Amino acid sequence: MSKRNTEKRIKAVEMHKQGFSRRHIAETLGVSPDSVKTWIAMYKNGQEDLLEENTKVRLYSQELKLKAVSAHLHDGRTLHDVTASFAISDPSVLKRWCREYRAAGIVSSSVRGRPRKHLDNPEEIIKELEMQVAVLKKALELQRRG
The missing domain is CATH 1.10.10 (Arc Repressor Mutant, subunit A)
Structure with a gap:
């Protein structure tokens, strides 16, 4: 979540506490009324951590x-x-x-x-490994050039 979105969530909750309607909050912040409804519900359920910035x-x-x-x-x-x-x-x-x-x-x-691929027979495994070797050789060659 971006810092701007976090600020909007906090502002929405603050405006709600001041008695503004969800529609007014949504129009003021430029978000959907459904988002405002969700943010307020999160706050009411004690989930303030969902209002904070979280990049994970x-x-x-x-x-x-x-x-x-x-x-x-x-x-x-x-x-x-x-x-x-x-x-x-x-x-x-x-x-x-x-x-x-x-x-x-x-x-x-x-x-x-x-x-992950599930390779069952030895021929498929060999083919996969040969392809990986070819890719690594090509990458090494490109790295040496420039």
């Missing part, structure tokens, strides 16, 4: 994702309520999990990066 990507356990999806889809709780009570950074994250759950019956894991 949040990773959520599979268990938390399924509980949050279930709370929204099966228990009928709102996106904003579930987002705030489960300390999810944004309702769009929960929306994505719900979409995945509806489509496949599961929610993707938080494991990042490209999945």
Whole structure:
């Protein structure tokens, strides 16, 4: 989250405490009313840390994702309520999990990066290693040139 966004979140909570409407806060800060609603819910649930600047990507356990999806889809709780009570950074994250759950019956894991290849036979392993050697040779050659 950028410093500017953090400042907007804090300002939104301050304006809410002063009695301004969510719509007025959203228009003043140039953000969506849904964002303001989420930020206020986070604050009310004691999740001030979500209002602070955080450059780390949040990773959520599979268990938390399924509980949050279930709370929204099966228990009928709102996106904003579930987002705030489960300390999810944004309702769009929960929306994505719900979409995945509806489509496949599961929610993707938080494991990042490209999945490892599972090479079964020795010929595939040799071919993969030869390709890696060729790439490294080419990189070394380019490095020596310039």
